[in-house]
Amino acid sequence: MIPEPKVISTTINGDEKQVLVSERDSLLEALRDRIGMTGAKEGCNNGNCGACAVIMDGRLVNSCCVMAVEADGSEVMTVEGLASREELHPLQSEFLQNAALQCGICTPGFLMSSYALLQEKPNPTEEEARFWLAGNLCRCTGYDKIIESVLTVAKG
Amino acid sequence: MVATDKPKYKIIGTRPARPDGVDKVTGRAQYGADLKLEGLIYGAVLRSPHAHAIIKSIDTTKAEALPGVHAVATNADFPGSSNTTEILEPGKANERWAADNILAGPKALYHGHGVAAVAADDMHIAQDALALIEVEYEILPPVVDVQDAMQDGSPILHSGLRTGVRAAGVDTKSDIETNLASHMRLERGDVEEGFKEADITVEREFTSSQFHQGYIEPQNAAAWWSMDGRLSVWTSTQGAFSARDATADILKIPVSDIKVTPMEIGGGFGGKIPIYLEPIAAVLSKKSNRPVKMWMEREAVFQATGPTASSYSKVKIGVTREGKITAAYCTFAMGAGAFPGSPVGAGVQCALAPYAIENQVVDGLDVVLNTPKTAAYRAPGAPATEYAVESVLDEIAEQLDMDPIDLRLANVAEEGDRNSSGTPWPKIGAKEVLEAMKSHPHYLSEIQGEDVGRGIAVGFWFNGGMESSSSARVNKDGSIALIMGSTDIGGTRASIPMQMAETLGVTYEQIAPQVTDTDSVGYTAVTGGSRTTFAGGWVAYELGQMIKSEMKERAAKIWDVDSGSISYTDDGEIVGPNDKDGNEQKFSFNELAGKLQSTGGLIAVSASSSHTTQGAAYGGHIVDLKVDRDTGKVEILRYTAVQDVGTAIHPSYVEGQIQGGVAQGIGMALNEEYYYDDDGHLMNGSFLDYRIPVANDLPMLDVELVEVPNPGHPYGVRGVGEVPIVPPQPTIRNAMYDAIGVRFYHNPMSPRRVLDELL
Incomplete structure (x- = not known):
């Protein structure tokens, strides 16, 4: 009954990544628990608080309300990608x-x-x-x- | 800014960036839920769907059999068992209550009460496993309202409670089952005589709903219980040491076997003082031999972590025609939630604290309810009791046709006046706050428009002292490592090093602060009670003095003179007597630091102290608002918070504390509240339905800092964070009357309640 894992290809802050996710994972869970990028935070897990906000293909989204598999083939920018190597945004x-x-x-x-x-x-x-x-x-x-x-x- | 007798400081009063700031704006800061450990598995909690029910059985066999599940835990995994027949002395706790709140014992006592827990490979599997746990309940009628719970015939939560009256030397025990957990009374003078002297007496009753602290980060904990018996816990907590001690009490293991590492904490406001997940994660870790991480879902945060107490208040105040208060009689009942321990005691002590009143009685009742066990919430107890008093005073001012600030000035407590407990006040700034309000441009401005009104009220909080510890090491280049026991919830890694830099005459930037685990620093009480900048500053000052003294000793050794002939300047220079040729002898701090290793070694000092000279503080608020008669919605047009902060160490963070407290108070006044259905189910356990103020609900919140330094602190710190949540409820309530001519007696004054009055 546990769904088969899926591989998604997503560009995160400019880096192309292949990630093994559960079909049940949100983009937030994929970022935090599968990739290990914990800049996006879980405050409510239902889109009310905005702590998990990221930019996906140019659109601001609550990553808890996007399924990880929906991010397959997309470009995601997280807070970790805001600063350049040299300085803060x-x-x-x-x-x-x-x-x-x-x-x-x-x-x-x-x-x-x-x-x-x-x-x-x-x-x-x-x-x-x-x-x-x-x-x-x-x-x-x-x-x-x-x-x-x-x-x-x-x-x- | 209004300041009295403030010394000239170099660093205190500036606004440097906080040392933990870069990590927080880049997403690198590690909060509890961000923790990564080798072999980590994930824990989740099954919660009671009933507000009050006997737990007849729990069958976890199917959950344990699910692939990917590593451990299951229930209350039976905590040592000891619940003795429900024990009859308790008034005010005494059953020693198993702490464990029974974390995972229910014989009864589930509120909707969302933890019943069982699992640990699994990921959170989805853990949730699947929870659905396989079979619990048999016998549902009992619940009680969720404070007044209902005190009625004869109410459902009884704990059969062992037998509280009678404990007041003014009387200590009796009742022989009937009750939800009344304790009673306290403060009494001074002769109220009966006092009311005889009054020309006007006003008595009113008030109620308020439960409010949640609403921190954005849910509770979390991770645990690794090694086979060597050592338990490591990582958690976002207001107190690493209190979390350690509470975990040890529940698990019945030595304190020395537990190390708590405090992670960054995403808001607390009192709600992250109690523990909820730490012992569960520990038990699951022990049973699975894996590290276990848990965090609450938002709904569980609302259902099972402490909201503030709901309240019932009755306040009677008598005054002369000139506005002098002759007597006050107050009764406050607060809902503690499922286990005793509401903040009514603090509320009782704060209720009349802004005023000098010779004749007074203040009663407090602690009442258990089928709701989550309440936790501290910013000035716990004070907003409800002071709301009632400030509201009655507004009605008195109207009857006397007196300016409401003048009425308060006519009764204001000053140094030497006695508080409700009979203790004389040291230097306090209540009068200075009222005077600053009266002359504030906001108060002097005209307001115009239909359904627009203005209100004022004041608020008080004690502020805390308690124990804090730190250690410091001077490095060979003069930089200083400062290790602190206080978890940093809003900028104390800036405000405490600033005080040390001021003491030593060094730069703020050369001090590197760090919050550390419970094995690496001395005992430190919780970050709460507005105490951290006060108590942490005291310790930083003491460490600074120790370093100064040692630096003089080293210079004395180098110059071969008596250390008494050496002075330490405000700029951090160590100056000795002229040498035999008449040349000046001095070192900068950093120069001398470079010579420490050759004169006895680098300096390492540590200190623990527990000062009781914390400074009580007052705030006064002014609001202009507009009521929408069609929707019942209230718009805040202008808001000014005046507050005696003692000394503002980092004014930006002081302003931020006040603005944050005001925003929470506005939420309590206008729309936040727990809704229960008739069966005691919490109906609004989400941020959509429990709506905290958002950016477009508020205008800019103006802050006017008054600085009346606390004589009991080297830099005059009083503590800041809690006072600002006290005045908003009465301030807004008093303005509502000015706007639409309606006196409200319940908070929040939600759109529905406003419409009920208008239609």
């Missing part, structure tokens, strides 16, 4: 400098959602940023410093 530096994280568990998801926001809308208003990021839950900060950081990076 401006969103990462600003979050760090502006104390936009406390416990940090929601941070990978916020960074990926903010990255997707700035791709889509390079100069968001505060209201637009708040609506875009409403799918990411943070319980520590009250969101002030996160929103400030995103707007600061957008302004350049």
Whole structure:
């Protein structure tokens, strides 16, 4: 009754990978438990909290709500792929400098959602940023410093 | 920022990046669920579908036979057995309750109570195995409401409870079965006489729902119980030492056989002080001879980890026409959940703490319910009791036609006034907070518009002291390794080294902090009670003094002078008397560090201390809000939180603590709550249905820091994190009246309840 494992080919942060997954694995489980990349976090496993957000083929997705087998042949970008070899992405530096994280568990998801926001809308208003990021839950900060950081990076 | 008598600091008050920050923004930080171990298998827990049921039998044979399953565990795997016939003295615990909360003993006591656990090759197989476990239940009627649970004829959770009255020297035991686990009373003066002196007396009743801490990271634990008897545990916890001790108590093994390694922790707010999975993972590891990792599903987090207590409050306050409080009589009952131990005691002590009141009685009742065992949640107990008091004061201010801040200023507690326990206050900043509120541009501004209102309220929390330990080593280049016992939940790897750098006159960057396991540092109490920057700072200061003294000794040896003739400057320079030729003799810290190995070895120091001079703190909030009459939704238009923080070590993190606390308080006031059906099932165990505030629910939350340094700390630290969750509920409730003329007596004031009042 245990389903046969499947091999999927997925490009993760530019690296082509072949991964043995269960048909029942979500992309989040494949990333965390099969590949060992734990930057994407499980907060709810049903798409409510955004801690597992990644970018798949240019689209922001909650990786807990994508099956691993659906990621076969796709390109996935995770928080581990945000910084270059030399330096942090401006969103990462600003979050760090502006104390936009406390416990940090929601941070990978916020960074990926903010990255997707700035791709889509390079100069968001505060209201637009708040609506875009409403799918990411943070319980520590009250969101002030996160929103400030995103707007600061957008302004350049 | 408002500050009184603050010394000039070099590092304290700056905003450096935290040392653990890069790992956290790059996804490298290792939280409990991220742990990888050789041969790791995965554990999961079967949970009771009933809120109250006798467990007649558990058959795990089919689960054990499933390929890929390595071990199964139940309550019977914990040492000892539950003695349900023992009659308990009031306030005394049954020694098996801790184990029975983790995996149910004779009865399942709440919906989602753990019943059995399995460990398997992956989480899917573990879930399959859970479905094969057969449990026979005899379903009992549940009780989930505090007032219902105190009624005669209520379903009884624990047949051994016999609580009578324990107050003001009276200690009696009742002879009937009860859900009342304990009663406490604080009493001062003569309330009867006090109420006679009052011109106006207002008495009101309030209730509040259960709220969850809502940390984004579910509880997790991994364990490896080696055949040599040593148990290693990795967990995201607020206290590695408390997790170790609680695990040892349940497994009945020596504390020295357990090493707990605290992983990064994804939020706690009090909810990650208790343990839930650690003993289960340990038992599964022992039975499978494999390391076992577990984490909770979100629904289990809501069902089985501590929410805060639901509450019933009755508050009566008498005042003169001039606004002087003459007497207060308060009764607070709090739901502890399935086992005794609600935070009602702390709530009782906080209720009247902002005010100097000669005549008062405050009663507290701890009540068991068929809901998850409550855990601490940010200023545990205080939001409910102070909400009731602040709400009554708002109604009194209206009746007196008095500014609500002036009413509070007329009664504010100051140094030397006595609190509810009769102890005189040291220097506190309640008055400074009220004055800063009164002169704040927000309070002075006009508000306009239909269904728009403004409210204010204040809040108090003690802040904690307790034991902390650290060790430090000076390296040959002057860099310093600082090992801390406190798990870092929101920036203490910055705030504690900043205090050490200030003490030593060195840079913040040359101190490398690290949180370590329970075998590698002295005992340290939990990261909670707003204590960590206070107590950790004390230890860092003491280590700094030890290092300074040793550095002077070394310089004395090099210069061949008496160490008493050597001074240590604020810039970290070690200065001796001029040499015989009249030349100045001095070393920088780093220069002298380079000479340590040749003068007796590198410096290694450690310290444990337990200071009781923590600084109580006050906050006062102002809100402008607008009520939507069609939907009942409340929009927060402007929010200002004023707080006495003692000294803001890292102002960004201080602001962040306050903003986070305010956001949680707004959630409690407006939409968070546990919903139970008539059978005691939790109906909203997800982040979709238990909706915490999201980014577009809130405006920017303005923070005004007031600094009245704590005289009991070398840098004036009071503690920050808990006070800000106290005022939002009454602040918003008082503003709702200003907006729509309705007084609410229950939190949350959810859209449904608002509409019920308006339609």
